[in-house]
Amino acid sequence: MNHLGDANLRTWTLRFMALLAADTQEQLAWLGERELETESVVEEVELLCRISEELAERGAFExxxxxxxxAIGRHLGEIDAACRAGLWANALATDPAWDEIRPLARQFLLTTLGYWRQPLPRPVRPHTGDH
Structure with missing residues (x-):
């Protein structure tokens, strides 16, 4: 890893994979009152999956x-537009794709870090515009 950006992208990938690997109840608790759109989650993870090859070439991943x-990227690509609409909390409860992605994220963490259970990322506070 020769770029500070690579280290940040690696960390972001690991944090997002920890969230995807968590049990549904843990994911829902992490979401709390946040209204995170499924499409945003899919786009973010697809981006991380796409850049992973280049990160591996530069030593950020094996x-x-x-x-x-x-495999996670392929599963996400198979989620149709109707299932991408709406809140991620609803998709977690109704779309079986997330149950298929969960073990892949766990395997990624197991292969990368040696243990799949990782702390979930700190949730980002929603921007209120009250500055």
Whole structure:
């Protein structure tokens, strides 16, 4: 890893994978009152999966880690537009794609870090515009 940006992208990928790997109840608790759109989650993870190959070429990930990220990217690509609409909390409860992605994220973390259970990222506070 020769770029500070690579280290940040690696950290962001690991944090997002920890969130995807968590049990549904943990994900819902993490979401709390946040109204996170499914489309935003899908786009963010698809982006991380797309750039993972380049990150591996630069040493941020091992090539063996790519298989799980690529599988996650393929599953996300199969989620149709209707299932991408709405809140992620609702999708977690109704769309089986997230149940298929969860073990892939766990395997990625297991391969990358040796243990899939990781602390969930600190939630970002919603912007209120009251500055």
């Amino acid at each position: 090539p063996k880690n790519l298989r799980d990220l690529q």
